[in-house]
Amino acid sequence: TKDDVFVKIKVSVQFMVIKEKVYDAFYKLDYPNDQITSYVFDVVRAEVPKMILDDVFEKKHDVAIAVKGELNEAMKNYGFDIIKTLVTDIDPDSQVKESMNRINASEREKVAAQFEGDAQRILIVERAKAEAESKRLQGQGIADQRREIARGLEDSVKVLNGVDINSQEASALIVVTQHYDTLQSVGSASNSNLILMPNSPQAGSEMLNNMVASFTASNQIGEEMKKAALKKEKEKNKE
CATH class of the missing domain: 1.20.58 (Methane Monooxygenase Hydroxylase; Chain G, domain 1)
Known part of the structure; x- marks a missing residue:
């Protein structure tokens, strides 16, 4: 690939003999499968080095289209019609796969840590709000209690004043x-x-x-x- 990663690519090719060119298909090529395989190798080796590894995974359909276009143009002269080409497997080097797995794991851990941090922040904010509301209600309760005590004392003093105290x-x-x-x-x-x-x-x-x-x-x-x-x-x- 463009970023110097060795990768194995498996390509499946579906083809058929053109009815009008049965003679060409039978006599012009002794080993059509080998010829098709050679063309596939040639196109893949030409297309993949233009891409980085991530693009190979994302744009494998483009590789398949390029293979089909090249094969159709070459094999029609020999009586073969290419129906469809599929990139069925992309297999990088084992060390590269381990690195990719570590990168994915790190990204997921980063996202998980971010969500966990957001949850902790929301929990702290809500806890602070609840505590502030509790303090407010507690203060209001104490104020009401003291107000009632003061009223009771005032009434008691008035009663005692009524008996010459x-x-x-x-x-x-x-x-x-x-x-x-x-x-x-x-x-x-x-x-x-x-x-x-x-x-x-x-x-x-x-x-x-x-x-x-x-x-x-x-x-x-x-x-x-x-x-x-x-x-x-x-x-x-x-x-």
Whole structure:
């Protein structure tokens, strides 16, 4: 071939004797089969070296047409009509066939790897989308939960205010109640490894006292800051 590959080609030729030239077919050639074979070899050796190996496989029909055309022109003078020629087998060297198989295998592996990479990329994208949606819904759920907790606390403070308990004491009482609710939840779980400190009864009382004291102190500080601001404003007005 044109790319220096040795190849064996098998060509089948169908022919018949022309009725009007039976005499020529019988007397002009002693061995017509050998003559046809020689012409086939000559045409194949002339056509195949013009092609690379891949073209030999792809254009074997062109080789068959060239063989038929050459044979028809030559054998009609001897009383033979070439009906059809077929290239039935193309057999390259064994090492070339192994190389071609390796090339095909590499191409298929490349395509398979590409499809696998595309599938992995789609899987990662879809997983990321699902995770983002899960985070969004989780955040929305937490926000709704906190909103409902805030509404519940607001309602609790209003109820306690209705029985002459001020907002500071009500808030402290709610915190202490939640503290004991948390202790109850921890105690109801047999396999819990959560430790809540402090967790003694005195701790709840101390927590309540500390919260009331802190609220009172913060109110006093706020009042002092307001008085100081008013005093400065009066001094500026006098000036």
